[in-house]
Amino acid sequence: GAGVSQSPSNKVTEKGKDVELRCDPISGHTALYWYRQSLGQGLEFLIYFQGNSAPDKSGLPSDRFSAERTGGSVSTLTIQRTQQEDSAVYLCASSPSSGADTQYFGPGTRLTVL
Amino acid sequence: GESVGLHLPTLSVQEGDNSIINCAYSNSASDYFIWYKQESGKGPQFIIDIRSNMDKRQGQRVTVLLNKTVKHLSLQIAATQPGDSAVYFCAENPSSGNTPLVFGKGTRLSVIA
Numbered sequence: 001g002a003g004v005s006q007s008p009s010n011k012v013t014e015k016g017k018d019v020e021l022r023c024d025p026i027s028g029h030t031a032l033y034w035y036r037q038s039l040g041q042g043l044e045f046l047i048y049f050q051g052n053s054a055p056d057k058s059g060l061p062s063d064r065f066s067a068e069r070t071g072g073s074v075s076t077l078t079i080q081r082t083q084q085e086d087s088a089v090y091l092c093a094s095s096p097s098s099g100a101d102t103q104y105f106g107p108g109t110r111l112t113v114l
Numbered sequence: 115g116e117s118v119g120l121h122l123p124t125l126s127v128q129e130g131d132n133s134i135i136n137c138a139y140s141n142s143a144s145d146y147f148i149w150y151k152q153e154s155g156k157g158p159q160f161i162i163d164i165r166s167n168m169d170k171r172q173g174q175r176v177t178v179l180l181n182k183t184v185k186h187l188s189l190q191i192a193a194t195q196p197g198d199s200a201v202y203f204c205a206e207n208p209s210s211g212n213t214p215l216v217f218g219k220g221t222r223l224s225v226i227a
Contacts, residue, residue, distance in 0.1 A: 004157075033214055042203065043158070043217040056214065091157050102148060103205075103215060105157035 002026070004106035006092050012112045013082055021077045021109045025094030032075050033103060034067055035091045043091065049075065050097075082113045126224045133191040135221045137204035140185060146207040148215065149178060149189045153200045161189070161202075191223075199225045 005024045013019050025032050034046040045059040049069045060066070064082075069075040079086055089108040095101035127133045139147075145166040150158035164171045164178045164187075171178050177190040187204050201222050205215040 035217075042219040045214050045216075048214045093157075102160050102163055104160065105150075107155075107157045 004092055004094055004104055006090075006106040006109050008109060009107065010110045010112075012114065014114050015084060016081055018078065018080045019082055019111065021079075021090050021092075021111070023075045023077070023092030023094075023106060025073065025075070025092070026104055027073075028096070029094035029104075030072065030097055031095040031101065031103075032069055033093045033095075034075070034077050035093065036061075037089045037091055037108070039088075046077070046090075079111075082111075084113045087111055087113045123219070124222045124224070126226055127194045129194060129196060129225055129227050131194055133189075133194045133198065133223055135189045135191075135202050135204075135223065137187040137189075137218050138185060139187060139204075139206050141206065141208045141216075142182075142185065143209050144206040145209070147178070147180060147187050148205045149176075149187075150203045150205065150217075151198075151200045152203065152220070158203060194223075194225050196225045196227055199223055 004026055007022045011019055030051045032049045035043040036046055037043050047060055047067045048056040064080045067075060067077045077090060089110050091105055091108045093103035093105045095103045148163040149161045151161050152158040162171060162173045162176050162178050164180050169180050175192045179188045189202060191198055201220045203220045204218045208216055
């Protein structure tokens with residue numbers, strides 16, 4: 001089946017605008033993760049959804065960041081009042097069940113805040 | 115705090131030689147480790163994994179070694195090819211259960227033709 005997909009692939013926005021990034025996980029995967037990757041850097045964990053449990057939001061850098069996962073499948077990461085330091089690649093991953101499973105990544109959304 | 119790290123940020127290897135990418139971890143409770151490969155403009159791609167009850171696991175041209183005594187993980191790539199040029203990340207699961215993986219900073223592998 002298809003892998004993890006993300007949209008848009010690229011997003012350019014002006015400072016202060018809100019943006020929504022979408023992730024479609026692999027069908028049947030109950031766990032979904034969002035990461036941020038700045039240029040030439042490693043992966044920064046943002047948020048983790050596991051089934052119907054409350055999400056682990058411990059990695060969200062500020063209250064401008066939020067995410068939801070509807071129907072246990074598609075997830076949307078929302079960044080309000082974007083700042084230039086939000087510019088990065090936002091990666092989504094899914095895994096069959098728990099955090100101990102292999103995570104499969106999407107291609108990412110490259111966000112540029114002007 | 116406990117974290118996953120890498121010994122070398124960049125590695126240049128001649129085509130055909132073997133590559134060794136190293137990773138140190140500090141959480142002795144970690145029970146699962148993964149190596150990912152990330153090519154430019156793409157998301158990380160799973161290469162190979164290993165659980166803490168093993169010390170070696172082999173795939174196609176890749177071998178992962180786990181030394182729990184010194185908390186060290188390595189990825190060996192045999193007969194390195196230009197297509198192996200990428201950033202390689204190690205990741206650990208710091209505890210059993212529903213916790214996200216912790217990723218290292220990454221090592222850039224450059225293959226010289």
